[in-house]
Amino acid sequence: MNDRSQMNKFSLWLLAWPIFIEVFLQTLLGTVDTLMVSRISDDAVAVVGFSNQLFNALTTLFITIAGGAGILIAQKLGSKRSEEARTIAIIAVKVSGMIGLALSVLLYLEPHFIARLLNLPERLLPLSDTYISIAGGGMVLTALMAALSTVIRNTGNTRGPMYTAVGINIVHVLLNYAFIFGAFGFPQWGLTGVSISTLVSRLLAVILLFYMFIHSFERKVGIADIRLKDRKLFKEVLRIGWPLGVNMSCWVFSQLAIYTFLAVLGTKELAARTYMNTLESFCFMLGYAFALAVQIQIAHLYGAKRTKEAYQSAYKALGIGLIVVSFNALLLFLLGKQLLGLFTDDKEIVAMGISLLALNFLLQPGKMLNMALGNALNAVGDTRYMMIISIVSMGIVATGCSYVLGIHLGWGLIGIYCCMIADEYVRGILILFRWKERKYLRKVEDGSPVNHLDAPRGGVRLEV
Template identity: 55%
Template sequence: MTAHKTPSIWSLTWPITIEMMLQFLLGTADSLMVSRISDDAVAVVGISNVFFNAVIVLFTLVTGGSGILIAQKLGAGKHADARKIGIMSVSLTVMMGIIVSISLIYGTDLFASLMQVPDNLKGLSHTYMSIVGGGMAITALNLSMSTAVRNTGNTRSPMYISLGMNVLHIALNYAFIFGAFGFPKWGLLGVAISTVVSRSIAFFFQLRLFRHAFGVPVALREFKNIHMRLLKEVAKIGWPISVNGASWTFSQLVIFSMIASMGEQPLATRTYMNSMESFAFTFGWSLALAAQIQIAHLFGARKLKDAYYAAYRALGFGVTVVLANTALLLIFRAQIISAFTSNTWIIDMAISLLWLNLALQPGKMLNMALGQSLSAIGDSRTVMTYSLPSMWIIAVGLSYVLAIPLHMGLYGIYIGMITDEYLRGAPCLMRWRKHRKKLIFVAAFSEERGSTQRDGGKVVPL
């Protein structure tokens, strides 16, 4: 069978960018609507979403590895294996999703206490977390199916589904928060219901898209098949991605817990900052995801030089764009932040923190571009090894020391996060370069460098 045609970086990037930008814009509209309820409601949504992101990372044990392998198998022309991996990933993630949903329905109060949610916010957090958390099985299904489809090279169709889901979510938010169109005025309860309903409707479109993603429509009976050989391949790549992602998300959850212990205003500020910072790195993250898909296809097709340089193109272009986006935020900082809240303490603090993004965003791009590239060639374990110590010693440990004992507050948190980004990104860059000199890409560059010779079918450094 002929190898699958490698998609271009632009054809992959622009639908992911539009999807994420729409999510950002609609997420910002979501935050603005919730802010009309109260700053407390914004704080609850902010810390709850960080928690849900930590939960979703559990699903990447399957989806992370399966997505990369789908791209690699298609690049190598092994379409049957790609189909089996996609189907298997959906089956496994839905089982995990059901377990997680049940746990969150009955364990909301425990999780809120562990996150140090202030007592006056626990009632709101129980309402929001139990409903949205109860729908995690649907979230797991949507994630696994969209990941599989994107890694076939079709990033456009998931974009359309995401657009529809988010537009519906905003419309339902408007109805439930303000009591429009004859709907009841349910406040934060309505926001939670809106989230679950919009994700459930999106599921039916994702299912149809997934069934036709691999040629012949996927039959229901195929979901019961588990292929151990392929599962081992998925796990080999997927478990480091899952551990790394879980570690990062849980470290952010701990940091949010620190901020929560400072009070409602710092927590609300950090939540608003998350929305604004999303604008800065949305394109960079889209580019990193597209580069991962493209590099995995190229790696599967053994186009190693193209795969190697793709990472640098993503990094260079990504840093330029995230800095430009941060500059735009700074130019219009007063108008943007004032649209979220009238609290002068929050506005002044957020403006100060925006300046620190000039250092934060390039570090994030370095991590995103090189980390995703390493995972695309199956080197996810190295990314995990580099990242875990920095996340907990620097991002959490240094942030705590600066923010709490040294009383630097949110400034200390940001200094810790910035330092962590560069301490994780720099080793990934060095590892990528090492793959050219000694590891995976050495054969592709041996003639150009003139420093290797072939011995028994192996490339041996002179």
């Protein structure tokens, strides 16, 4: 592949639009999935929602590996070191699979203990035993999906994971329909059927992604490569990846704490925030797609030592993202009453939601600032800085101040939402100043290696 076609492959729009379609359809079909599960019972929805929060928290364990590997793969491809990129990809998939397998065994064998440990209500325990043991038993498939999708996406092929995600989500919804309503000659298996549907769709996804993975590099990946090791490259992955995992954990636990505060305020406040969370996801997903795309693009440019282009790419993605999310926030505000009416007839909840939609004008630009420039810092390997400011801001501003304003001072839902907005801007402004420093970019311009573990290598050292 010549340099021109390689760079076209890593252009912002070509990377972004498949990511957007993938995220949009996953969100849309996820909403449909939730509505279908609600036909079983409200308890079933509660169990699925609770279990998915648990699964999301556990995914941070292998996202650490997949996230760090993805950034390094794009960097290595940019610096024409495709063999190292290939080695990193194989190691990432292998290690992620091993972590996922350990989690699968734990969730399959001890669903009751885990549910009790997390204080799930007694009446939900029988349903949770079923769902956590079956769907959670497939965490190895989730780990492989995350690793394979990340690896493939960071080679510049964002269409492959998009097609796979669309296909398996359609299969999942169809199987849910069959197992919940007894369609197509299937029995009505209820929540057990939903669990099986989840496993089958994930298995199909892994098979498709493995096929793409095998052909993602100049040299085809073979069975013998499973024995491939390289301690130095794995240290690079961990150096970038573990702060990503901590960063994601901060967000997961801060959101969990905020939902706990909302539960203290009452069910209506909790419901209003839940509905807003769904609407917001549609609001910022196109901006999120550009943020993911620019991370891949900047990592590739950084590896190629094209630092000026890498620096400007972040601002280009930020500018486009700000226009998009601001327009979406306006549209959401104008249609807010009608959209909230699709979820609830409670006038008090709708009124709360509309007031939050007004504040959403402030939230979305801050969130976009974080996503675009935060991913830019991740792309050049500055993940520890991101981790530190996330720990401080999410811990003090998002979580601590939410309790003080929302609960202690009695500002309620509005107070908590204002603290969430403040957290986005505190982190966003700190990230903006960090990116303007060009710290990692200047190191490359001064002749330093792309990352501190890089050194002249006559080839990829393999330990077999």
